[in-house]
Amino acid sequence: MYSKELLKGTLRTVVMELLARNEKMYGYEITQKVKELTNGKIVITEGALYPLLHKLEADGLVSIEKVAIGKRIRKYYSLTDNGSSTAQQLVEEFADFVATMKLIIDPPAQPGYGTAIV
Amino acid sequence: MYSKELLKGTLRTVVMELLARNEKMYGYEITQKVKELTNGKIVITEGALYPLLHKLEADGLVSIEKVAIGKRIRKYYSLTDNGSSTAQQLVEEFADFVATMKLIIDPPAQPGYGTAIV
């Protein structure tokens, strides 16, 4: 579990992508799924997740369905239409960002004096 | 210039990687180089850069050389030995993080009933 600094800007992307792939999920399920998929490398804390889910709801990107499990209430979240397109955008932006970072970390070779482009 | 959310955890990585590739650079030069390399997609603001450079220095990851350019003083930063290994670590961590993110965005196919692994 060491991808902390980096995770900062990507929590929203991670959560929405999971919802895009799974129709409906509840908070705790999301934390477990992320742990499972990443072999424990990415761990979402509850203090970060729940406020985010509430914000996504306030922004109309997810809808809620409450389901009683025994005496407990579980809140299932699913993407709205708006949420679906946002999720797609976020994933695209992430891919683009990674490609952009690669330009810095692994810059294309400059054409020098000996390498005429014909 | 749209990679803002994502840039959050990567500023340190970007700056140190540039210093790793260039021996010595000054602040303004870093902002311009990043713009150039990324075709304007990543823009480092001065309000973020200068405090970071000062922190890197305080942490002993970079050393400073002041050079007078006319009446102006330019501050060249170079990585210390410690800084070099940190830079390398950061880049590795970023690569690892991207690989981990891929597990979520582009998860490996689950082996199902019809796909016995022999």
Place this chain on the structure above:
DNA sequence: AAATATACATAAGTTTTTTATGTATTGGTG
């Protein structure tokens, strides 16, 4: 019976970055 896992939630504090300002020199252009 006790410990662990499930399941939600919020609040205080930290870190990181944006936005806004400030100062000053240098180079180019009408």
Place this chain on the structure above:
DNA sequence: CACCAATACATAAAAAACTTATGTATATTT
């Protein structure tokens, strides 16, 4: 040559995004 844009540094207030800590309660496993 006056003015604007670019060069070059810097800091401070505010916002944003998380972490850490804490709280509550039910369900399951040992």
